[in-house]
Amino acid sequence: MSETYEFAEKYEEKAAQAAKLDAADGLAALRDRFVLDTASDHAGGAAGVYLDGNSLGALPRAVPGRIEDVVRRQWGELRIRSWDESGWWTAPERIGDRIAPLVGAAPGQIVVGDSTSVNVFKALVAAVRMAGEGGSAGAAPRDEIVVDASTFPTDGYIAESAARMTGCRIVPVLPADVPGVLGPRTAAVLLNHVDYRTGRLHDLPGLTAAVHAAGALAVWDLCHSAGALPVELDAHGVDLAVGCTYKYLNGGPGSPAYLYVRRELQPRFDSPLPGWNSHAEPFGMRPEYEAGSGAVRGRVGTPDILSMLALEAALEVWDGVSIEAVRAKSLALTDFFLECVDAYVPRGLVESVTPSAHAERGSQVALRCEGAGDVMRRLIERGVVGDYRAPDILRFGFTPLYVSFAEVERAARVLRDVLG
Numbered sequence: 001m002s003e004t005y006e007f008a009e010k011y012e013e014k015a016a017q018a019a020k021l022d023a024a025d026g027l028a029a030l031r032d033r034f035v036l037d038t039a040s041d042h043a044g045g046a047a048g049v050y051l052d053g054n055s056l057g058a059l060p061r062a063v064p065g066r067i068e069d070v071v072r073r074q075w076g077e078l079r080i081r082s083w084d085e086s087g088w089w090t091a092p093e094r095i096g097d098r099i100a101p102l103v104g105a106a107p108g109q110i111v112v113g114d115s116t117s118v119n120v121f122k123a124l125v126a127a128v129r130m131a132g133e134g135g136s137a138g139a140a141p142r143d144e145i146v147v148d149a150s151t152f153p154t155d156g157y158i159a160e161s162a163a164r165m166t167g168c169r170i171v172p173v174l175p176a177d178v179p180g181v182l183g184p185r186t187a188a189v190l191l192n193h194v195d196y197r198t199g200r201l202h203d204l205p206g207l208t209a210a211v212h213a214a215g216a217l218a219v220w221d222l223c224h225s226a227g228a229l230p231v232e233l234d235a236h237g238v239d240l241a242v243g244c245t246y247k248y249l250n251g252g253p254g255s256p257a258y259l260y261v262r263r264e265l266q267p268r269f270d271s272p273l274p275g276w277n278s279h280a281e282p283f284g285m286r287p288e289y290e291a292g293s294g295a296v297r298g299r300v301g302t303p304d305i306l307s308m309l310a311l312e313a314a315l316e317v318w319d320g321v322s323i324e325a326v327r328a329k330s331l332a333l334t335d336f337f338l339e340c341v342d343a344y345v346p347r348g349l350v351e352s353v354t355p356s357a358h359a360e361r362g363s364q365v366a367l368r369c370e371g372a373g374d375v376m377r378r379l380i381e382r383g384v385v386g387d388y389r390a391p392d393i394l395r396f397g398f399t400p401l402y403v404s405f406a407e408v409e410r411a412a413r414v415l416r417d418v419l420g
């Protein structure tokens with residue numbers, strides 16, 4: 001059997017399998033809520049395959065019209081009146097409540113605003129301050145911040161500065177080793193739910209319980225999990241959490257991040273950035289600070305309304321969508337991609353660093369590959385858009401709301417061509 005013939009057969013078999021999976025996909029219709037490539041957008045006739053929604057989610061169709069209205073009518077005509085009449089002032093908590101069901105949080109615990117980096121800072125300093133309260137006289141201070149050593153760099157940089165400011169020491173460890181370093185000196189633990197590079201899903205319930213058993217606070221970064229899989233913040237007693245909204249939540253470039261503070265902790269949440277928007281009486285213009293109550297405490301200054309209301313429109317795509325269904329499709333997509341790569345790509349050219357066990361996998365596949373930067377450049381030229389993470393990782397994100405199985409098959413086929 002000639003090589004070409006053998007491949008034609010494999011391609012046909014996988015394409016048929018993809019067609020079946022697409023036909024049975026209960027989320028398939030959601031794709032129409034997004035602006036995506038059509039066949040005519042690409043020279044070769046085949047539409048592009050967007051596998052980078054874990055860096056910048058695609059544009060939901062509802063957004064441009066909303067932004068047009070916010071700019072022309074709310075800003076252009078109503079001007080200052082929009083803070084009340086268009087609901088600008090209450091947007092950070094209102095939009096937080098829209099994100100809440102996606103991460104398993106009851107209303108009133110999430111505020112939207114600032115970047116993830118800034119929210120990591122607020123959460124971590126506040127966690128250390130809370131951990132330091134109520135220690136018995138003579139007890140050693142809680143002066144250690146445990147940080148995921150494999151973290152997205154910004155979290156590590158911010159944690160280091162937060163540690164210096166609070167008189168703490170950083171203890172960097174891999175998430176699996178966290179239980180072994182916890183102790184009476186641990187103040188807070190900052191962890192990623194999904195590793196941005198490998199796509200590994202960490203054990204949020206188990207690690208949170210271990211942190212609590214040590215008397216410390218758990219701070220989770222949800223950048224690569226929110227919108228891709230169930231998080232269940234309330235159910236697992238997570239203390240604080242942060243996340244961005246421009247990845248799986250499709251809020252747009254630089255859309256504001258969010259901060260979750262568990263309800264019971266809100267009265268003790270002592271923000272290191274107590275801006276006037278978090279004041280109990282912001283328009284009282286009082287010289288002394290008095291923190292507002294509830295999620296409002298996580299605010300800093302005037303919210304960036306244009307980005308925030310683009311995000312609000314983007315979140316409408318989630319109406320009627322179950323995060324469990326999203327998770328089931330996400331796992332089916334990543335399974336199918338790994339199967340296609342295994343069937344098409346000659347042995348030894350790529351190696352998956354994403355765990356094969358579902359319980360340990362986020363919504364991406366990371367393939368280690370020689371010359372990964374160059375390979376990704378050639379994939380993108382051919383319409384398959386993933387990204388490259390130094391030094392040798394090809395990263396493919398699978399957004400269940402708009403990625404189809406046929407696209408997954410096509411992406412694996414193009415990868416084979418590029419490598420072959």
Ligand SMILES: *Cc1c(COP(=O)(O)O)cnc(C)c1O
Nearest residue numbers: 115116117152154196221223244
């Ligand atoms: C994407 C990402 C960020 C982004 O931080 P910004 O301040 O929004 O730029 C932070 N942490 C993790 C883990 C991320 O994946």
